[in-house]
Amino acid sequence: MRTWLRNVRLATATIARGMYVTLHYFVQSLRRKSFTQFFEYPEKPVPVRPRYRGFHRFDLTTCIGCDKCARACPVDCIYIDKDKAAPPLKGFVVTGFKIDYTKCMFCALCVDPCPVDCIFMGSNHDLSTFGRDGCVVDYAKLPLEVAWGQATLNPTAVHESKRVSLPVWTKSAGG
Numbered sequence: 001m002r003t004w005l006r007n008v009r010l011a012t013a014t015i016a017r018g019m020y021v022t023l024h025y026f027v028q029s030l031r032r033k034s035f036t037q038f039f040e041y042p043e044k045p046v047p048v049r050p051r052y053r054g055f056h057r058f059d060l061t062t063c064i065g066c067d068k069c070a071r072a073c074p075v076d077c078i079y080i081d082k083d084k085a086a087p088p089l090k091g092f093v094v095t096g097f098k099i100d101y102t103k104c105m106f107c108a109l110c111v112d113p114c115p116v117d118c119i120f121m122g123s124n125h126d127l128s129t130f131g132r133d134g135c136v137v138d139y140a141k142l143p144l145e146v147a148w149g150q151a152t153l154n155p156t157a158v159h160e161s162k163r164v165s166l167p168v169w170t171k172s173a174g175g
């Protein structure tokens with residue numbers, strides 16, 4: 001009998017403790033502001049942690065077309081088009097730098113091997129598109145301030161870049 005009473009008391013206390021936690025969070029969720037009140041998304045971007053791995057940032061003006069990032073990619077979703085540079089220039093001229101975001105898993109393994117630090121994981125996390133074509137982003141056809149600078153990678157810029165046939169920047173003998 002004593003054991004039975006102890007079990008009943010224990011069960012009641014356990015349920016009460018569980019219900020207290022549930023009630024506590026229920027009241028908190030009633031009191032707190034909604035997500036959009038804090039961040040006003042999409043008008044203002046949601047802040048992310050410094051090491052957040054969002055859509056890439058890529059600098060066409062420093063890329064040397066060495067393919068190290070493409071070779072490091074575990075899912076082979078980086079496609080680099082390049083031509084041999086005409087003398088007196090050396091190396092390659094990068095004419096296309098595509099990343100297929102239907103395959104990319106945002107692992108950042110492409111970032112570390114880059115010898116000139118021209119590819120990074122950015123802080124942008126939204127790139128909604130109407131078709132799969134919009135998921136393949138050619139960074140060599142995006143305006144430099146979108147691909148590398150402060151302007152955000154966005155569906156409109158990606159859509160516009162599909163109409164561009166030549167890279168937005170090519171290296172010249174002057175630098």
Ligand code: SF4
Nearest residue numbers: 073104105107108110
């Ligand atoms: S983040 Fe990972 S999966 Fe995406 S392109 Fe870089 S290496 Fe490939």
Ligand code: SF4
Nearest residue numbers: 063064066067069114
């Ligand atoms: S590793 Fe860097 S320099 Fe080499 S192709 Fe990739 S982005 Fe360009």
